[in-house]
Amino acid sequence: MYRPGPRNLITDVPGLSVGNATDESVRSGVTVVLCPGGWAAGVDVRGGGPGVRETETLSAENGYATAHAVTLSGGSVFGLGAADGVVAALSARGEGLMVRPGAPRVPIVPGAVLYDLANGGDKAWGLDPPYRRLGAEAVGAAGPAFELGAFGAGRGARAGLVQGGLGSASLDLGEGLMVGALAAVNPIGSVFMPDGRTFWAWPFEIDGEFGGRAPGGEAGAIEPMPDDTRLAGQGRLAPGANTTLAVVAVNAALSAGECKRVAMMAQDGLSRAVRPAHTPFDGDVVFALASGEIDLGQDERLRRIARIGSALADCLARAIARGVYLARD
Numbered sequence: 400m401y402r403p404g405p406r407n408l409i410t411d412v413p414g415l416s417v418g419n420a421t422d423e424s425v426r427s428g429v430t431v432v433l434c435p436g437g438w439a440a441g442v443d444v445r446g447g448g449p450g451v452r453e454t455e456t457l458s459a460e461n462g463y464a465t466a467h468a469v470t471l472s473g474g475s476v477f478g479l480g481a482a483d484g485v486v487a488a489l490s491a492r493g494e495g496l497m498v499r500p501g502a503p504r505v506p507i508v509p510g511a512v513l514y515d516l517a518n519g520g521d522k523a524w525g526l527d528p529p530y531r532r533l534g535a536e537a538v539g540a541a542g543p544a545f546e547l548g549a550f551g552a553g554r555g556a557r558a559g560l561v562q563g564g565l566g567s568a569s570l571d572l573g574e575g576l577m578v579g580a581l582a583a584v585n586p587i588g589s590v591f592m593p594d595g596r597t598f599w600a601w602p603f604e605i606d607g608e609f610g611g612r613a614p615g616g617e618a619g620a621i622e623p624m625p626d627d628t629r630l631a632g633q634g635r636l637a638p639g640a641n642t643t644l645a646v647v648a649v650n651a652a653l654s655a656g657e658c659k660r661v662a663m664m665a666q667d668g669l670s671r672a673v674r675p676a677h678t679p680f681d682g683d684v685v686f687a688l689a690s691g692e693i694d695l696g697q698d699e700r701l702r703r704i705a706r707i708g709s710a711l712a713d714c715l716a717r718a719i720a721r722g723v724y725l726a727r728d
Contacts, residue, residue, distance in 0.1 A: 401710075403605055404569040409579035409718075410543045411569035412648040414438075414690050417581065418541030419551030419565070420533040426520030427473035429481040429533040430551035430565060430583060432646050432688070433541050435494070439689040440466035441658030442509065445666050446683035448639030452479050453509035454684075457655065463507060464655030467494055469686045470510030470534060471552040471583045471644045477528040478512035484534025485510075511644045511684040513585040515555030548725035552644065556585035558673075558723045560629055566722025568608070568714045575693050578707060580647045580665065580714035584722040587630060587641035587680045588673040593621050600672040600720040603713045609724035623675060635680065642682035643669055643719065647711040653689035657704055662687035664708030668715030685715070 404411025414435060421428035434440075441464065442457045457464045470485050472478030485508045489495055495504035516522055537551065545551075548564040556563030563586075569579035584590070590598055597614045598604070604611065630636050647665045662685045669683060670676045677683050695703045 402571055404571050404577055404579065406544065407569055407608065408545070408567045409569060409581040409646065409648055412577050412579045412650050412690065413692060415648055416541040416543060417545045418537040418539065419545050420536035420540060421550050421554045422529050422533060424521045425529055426518050426555045427515050428551045428554040429470065429472045429530060429537045431485050431534065431537040431541060432469045432581060433538065434466055434468060434688055437465040437467050437507065439653055439655055439658050439691060440464055441655055441662045441687045443659065443662040443666055443685050445677045446642055446681035447679035449682035449684055450476055450479065450512040450639060451684060452482050453507065456507060457509055459655040459659060465507055466509055466688060467506040468508045469646050469688070470508055472510065472512045472530055473515040473552055473555045474528065474530050475512055475514045475516050478530045479510065480528055481530040481534035482508045482510040484531040485538055488535045488538040509686060511682070513552065513556060513583055513642045513644055514640045515585065518555040520555060547721060552583035553722055553726060556583060558584050558586055559589040561723065562726050564722040564726025566718040566720065566725065568717035568721060570710050570714050572710055576649065576651060578649045578710045578714055580645060580668070580711060580718040582715060582718040582722055583644040584719050585641055586643045586673045586676065587635055587678055588675045590673055590720060590723050598672070598720040599674055600716040603671070603716045605717070608717065609720040638679055639682055641680050643673060645669065645685045645715055646688065647685060647715060648688040649707050649711070650690045650692040651707060652691040652694050658687040658689055660704065661708040661711055665711040665715050668712035669719065671712070672716040672719035
């Protein structure tokens, strides 16, 4: 039977570290995933209102589809500045591309943001939003262990009508292969079945990691959208006001195009865990990272990649449920 890695976190993928920085007065934060030396990367953007940075850099037809870090942030467009802090901190450590000897190194740091500007925190920052500072702080806090729930990019998140959060999960596929997922969960859709307690992701749960509750009967034909009146009252029915941001990772050697493919497959995990997903109101984004540690070879390569993508989808569904479970009001 397949099991999670020892931490049940994306950092079970060897080499990755994750850091959170949270500003309680602002009720927002930043989460950064560090990929030392630069990892092969891809991204799939599927929501109708994304807020992103450096996603085109990861296109397979471009010259450098590699990431030294990925930044997830609250703060909507202001949160895109978190990557500036990450870039500066990594460059100061000597991380990044050597474009010309003697010049500062250039880290590639794609990122995405979620909207948490209406959550009651102090947003009167004028010309000095906190996100650049929080990005640098998240780099300093990065390590193999990190907090889940209402921390980092998940601090100000909402999942439908309940508190959202930051979640993670991993799965050991054997033969040295490890996969993992990280999610900042802020969708307009619901993570719960009609009973309001059972996660849509329940079939993929391992060892009661998000409560161990199974449904008592069939879901049947139910209203396809959550309560529009309550969502409108919270200002959620606007493009870009909601999203699920995710990073998935594997310690295999994948090309940029193969990273894109497993990112696309991992989006299915979002659909399994949130209903509805990929709406015009969401900015759903999945980044995929591959360390290059394990050579998949050429024999049955496509089958192995399909297996990795499927496992990443399961991990992402679990990570989304864990993020909300550990941050409930």
